[in-house]
Amino acid sequence: MKLFNTLTKKKEEFIPLMPGKIKMYVCGPTVYNYFHIGNARPFVIFDTLRRYFEYIGYEVIYIQNFTDVDDKIIKKSQEEGIPAKEVSEKYIQEYFKDADALGIKRATVHPKVSENIPEIIHMIEILEQKGLAYCVNGNVYYRVTKFKEYGKLSKQNIQDLDMGARIKVNDEKEHPMDFALWKKQKPGEPAWNSPWGLGRPGWHIECSVMAKKYLGDTIDIHGGGMDLIFPHHENEIAQSEGATGKPFAKYWLHNSYININNQKMSKSLGNFFTVRDISQQFDLEVVRLFILSAHYRNPVNFSKELLKQSQGALERLYNAKNNMEYLVKNTTSQDQTQEEIKWIEVLQKYKEKFKNAMEDDINTADALAVIFDLVKETNRYLDNHKSPATIKAAYKLFMELSSVLGLLQKTEGQLDEEIEALIQKRQQARKEKNWALADKIRDQLREQGIVLEDTPEGIKWKRI
Secondary structure (H helix, E strand, C coil): CEEEECCCCEEEECCCCECCEEEEEECCCECCCCCEHHHHHHHHHHHHHHHHHHHCCCEEEEEECEECCCHHHHHHHHHHCCCHHHHHHHHHHHHHHHHHHCCCCCCCECCEHHHCHHHHHHHHHHHHHCCCEEEECCEEEECHHHCCCCCCCCCCCHHHCCHHHHCCCCCCCCCCCCEEEEEECCCCCCCECCCCCCEEECCCHHHHHHHHHHHCCCEEEEEEEHHHHHHHHHHHHHHHHHHHCCCCEEEEEEECCEEECCEECCCCCCCCCEHHHHHCCCCHHHHHHHHHCCCCCCCEEECHHHHHHHHHHHHHHHHHHHHHHHHHHHCCCCCCCHHHHHHHHHHHHHHHHHHHHHHECCCHHHHHHHHHHHHHHHHHHHCCCCCHHHHHHHHHHHHHHHHHCCCCCCCHHHHHHHHHHHHHHHHHHHHCCCHHHHHHHHHHHHHCCEEEEEECCEEEEEEC
16 A cells, blocks of 8 residues: 655555554544534545555554644633633534534544643653753743754755744744743633643644554554644654654645635635535535545545535435345345356456555545446446346445445435435425525425425425
8 A cells, every 4th residue: 555655755655563553643623613624624534544444454543633722712712601611512512413424433532632631741841851842931832943853744944934924923932933832821711730830732732642642652644634734743743753752653644625616715715614514505425425536635626516516426326326225125036147157256356446546545536436437337237137146246345345435324214314304494494484495405405306295195205
């Protein structure tokens, strides 16, 4: 398997630190709001990589943190007049709702900053003892000039960095690039006791501490969006390697951006979409397929039109699934011909093509193409050959490969429940004379291939 390592800027053969076991750390959300479509990309991509590793037989220890102590959370708590902990707990639960709908598996552990304060203080003390950290007026900073390899991930020298653009000037710091490990408490902020007084952790230290706590000094893979390369992941390396003297992560993987209608997503441009917003119009499995339709290191354009294309593609896959399931249940037993036995063997070429795509730096776009080719080949073949063993072999492989990508995991019953819920929502809108919402839901159902019928027994629906 080849993976593109940001640290070396090249594709490298993946060799785990321990045979049969993989230790992965992926940066999770700051829980002050619903996560947006840009956040969804790394969540889906690294979930898919984890699924693939498990599919080929690895034990994966997968850690994804929640940043539940942060300036944005404090600001939100002040705006809403509720404790910061209440804000973060609310949005952790909202994260799980959207992540579940995207088909993202729960991490082995989802650690929180607030639950790891003693370990964070301990690592800062080690850095201070080694001369890599210093305290000024209750604030503790990392001394980047003392870490000789600072900049090795982002391929920047301290002297070349644009300090004014990225780093807030602070007279307390010895050097403009030094970053906060511990922040002195301001009035009204949550705080913990520490050797430097009441305060809270800086952003970067949490990932170093939690990766070490749950995965050890050196991990196999650290993943995240490319916007985290600098300064977040660069600072993690400085902290972790400064504290332990060992390499932090063997492979660094970063996905590219999602643009909205060919423009970079930004609140100021008004083209900012949360996954929750999108879920009002599209099943989030459509979003998952959309994300997997492009190579993770390529920028991808997001638009409603492209989501509709992904919706159509997902419907084709579900139709194939339903057709195969129908044939499995309703085909009478008969002996296989030699030709059919040979065709089942031919099916394995799709499995090999799929694995080759995934092992070429997680090429999910090509892996998806293999699944669609498998559907075409199966449809063509089953037109004339319908022995149960043949159908079952095709169905098994189709579902096996789809599940690696986290697709087609919903049962027909789950889909039916979602449709029924939308119909109930439409009925309520009609009762309240909210015709615009009622029409919107009807159109949404039609886009999903569902038409409504008025009958003496009430509203019924059918697929077209």
